[in-house]
Amino acid sequence: MKHSKAIAAVVLLLAAGGGAYWYFRAGPGAGTNLTVGGLNLAPSGAAAPAAAANAPRSGPPVAHVEATKPRVGQSRETVTAVGTFRSNESVVLRPEVASRVKSINFEEGQKVKRGQVLVQLDAAMEDATVAQAEAAYQLSKANNDRQKVLGARQIATERSVDEAHAALKRDEAALQLARARLEKFTLIAPWDGVVGLRKVSVGAYINVGQEIVNIEQIDPLKVDFRVPENFLASVRVGQEIAVTADAFPGRNFPGKVFAIDPLVDEQGRAVVVRALIDNSDELMRPGVFARVTLTLNIRDNAMFLPEQALMPVGERHSVFKVVGGKALLTSVEIGRRQNGEVEVTKGLSPDDLVVSAGQIKLRNGAPVQVVPKDFQPGGRASPPPAGK
Numbered sequence: 001m002k003h004s005k006a007i008a009a010v011v012l013l014l015a016a017g018g019g020a021y022w023y024f025r026a027g028p029g030a031g032t033n034l035t036v037g038g039l040n041l042a043p044s045g046a047a048a049p050a051a052a053a054n055a056p057r058s059g060p061p062v063a064h065v066e067a068t069k070p071r072v073g074q075s076r077e078t079v080t081a082v083g084t085f086r087s088n089e090s091v092v093l094r095p096e097v098a099s100r101v102k103s104i105n106f107e108e109g110q111k112v113k114r115g116q117v118l119v120q121l122d123a124a125m126e127d128a129t130v131a132q133a134e135a136a137y138q139l140s141k142a143n144n145d146r147q148k149v150l151g152a153r154q155i156a157t158e159r160s161v162d163e164a165h166a167a168l169k170r171d172e173a174a175l176q177l178a179r180a181r182l183e184k185f186t187l188i189a190p191w192d193g194v195v196g197l198r199k200v201s202v203g204a205y206i207n208v209g210q211e212i213v214n215i216e217q218i219d220p221l222k223v224d225f226r227v228p229e230n231f232l233a234s235v236r237v238g239q240e241i242a243v244t245a246d247a248f249p250g251r252n253f254p255g256k257v258f259a260i261d262p263l264v265d266e267q268g269r270a271v272v273v274r275a276l277i278d279n280s281d282e283l284m285r286p287g288v289f290a291r292v293t294l295t296l297n298i299r300d301n302a303m304f305l306p307e308q309a310l311m312p313v314g315e316r317h318s319v320f321k322v323v324g325g326k327a328l329l330t331s332v333e334i335g336r337r338q339n340g341e342v343e344v345t346k347g348l349s350p351d352d353l354v355v356s357a358g359q360i361k362l363r364n365g366a367p368v369q370v371v372p373k374d375f376q377p378g379g380r381a382s383p384p385p386a387g388k
Contacts, residue, residue, distance in 0.1 A: 065371070133178040
C-alpha cells in the first residue's frame with residue numbers, strides 16, 4: 001500500500017514539473033492554464049488573452065518638441081569697417097609774410113566766426129607804404145583830370161593826356177598792391193570753427209609759413225573708412241551708417257555716405273568711403289578711431305528663425321514644419337544671419353509653425369506634440385526661479 005502511494009506521488013510531481021516547463025517556455029497567454037491533480041499551475045495574475053495577442057500594435061511614440069512661427073521684421077545687409085573721424089573743414093593758420101606778432105585775438109579752444117581777426121602782425125612799414133601809394137594815386141588822379149580838361153579845349157597835346165591817364169593807372173595798381181600786402185598782416189578765420197592750441201606768443205617773430213594755430217570745423221564731422229572692393233557695386237551715396245567709438249561706449253552716431261573715392265586702392269584692394277554725421281553737441285572730436293557699420297540693403301517683411309531650427313545637410317538647409325500633428329521636413333533657402341537668427345528667403349510662410357527644439361531625432365512624418373519651453377516629462381513645468 002505504501003509502495004503504491006509513493007509511485008502516485010512521483011507521477012504527480014513529474015506531471016507538475018512538465019506542466020511548469022511547458023508554461024514558462026510558451027509564455028503567459030500562449031495557451032490554456034494547466035491543471036494537474038486539481039491544481040492550477042498558471043501564476044497568479046497571468047492572463048490568457050488569445051484576443052489580446054491578435055490586437056493591433058500602437059504607432060510610434062509622440063515626440064515632444066518646441067515650435068515657433070517665423071519672426072517677420074526688417075533685414076539689413078551690412079558690412080563693417082574701421083575708420084577715423086575727421087573735421088568737416090580743417091586748416092592751420094600760417095602767415096604769408098614775415099613779421100612780429102602784434103596781438104593775438106582769441107582764446108585757445110574757443111569758437112570763432114568767419115572773418116574774425118585772430119592774429120595781427122606788425123605792419124607799420126606797410127601802413128606807410130599804403131599811405132605813400134594813396135598820395136601818389138591822388139596826385140595822378142588830379143593830373144589826369146586836368147589833362148582831360150585841357151585836351152577837351154585842345155590846349156594839351158594828345159600825348160600828354162595819354163601819359164596822365166597811364167600814370168593814374170600805374171599809381172592805382174601800386175595802391176592796390178600796397179593794400180593787398182597790408183591785408184596779409186591780418187590773419188582772419190576763414191569759416192566758423194574752433195581754434196586749437198596756439199604755437200606762438202605776442203612779440204614773437206614768425207617766418208613765412210610758420211604754424212600759428214589750427215582751426216577745426218567739428219559740426220558736422222566726416223568719417224573716412226575703407227570697404228573691400230567686392231562691395232563696390234553695392235556702395236552708394238546716401239546709404240546709412242552707424243558709427244561707434246571706444247571713447248564713447250554704448251553711443252551710436254548715425255550718418256550718411258556723401259562721397260566715394262573713384263580710385264580703388266590697389267595695395268589694400270579697398271575703396272575709401274566718406275560719410276557725414278551730425279555733431280551738434282560737439283561731443284565727438286576729429287581723429288578718434290571709429291567702428292562703422294554700413295547698411296548696403298534693407299528688406300522689409302523678411303522672415304527670421306532661430307539658428308537652431310535649421311537642419312543643414314551639406315550646402316542645403318531644411319526645417320521641420322508642424323502640420324496636423326506631424327513633423328514635415330521642408331527645404332528652405334536662407335539669407336544673412338544676425339543675432340542668433342537666420343533669414344529665410346524661400347520655403348516658408350509667416351503662418352508656418354516650425355520646430356525650434358527637439359528636432360534632432362525626428363523623422364519626416366513623425367507625430368509630434370508642441371510643448372512650452374519649460375516643459376518636463378510627466379507633464380509638469382519647471383518651477384519658476386526663486387523670488388519670482
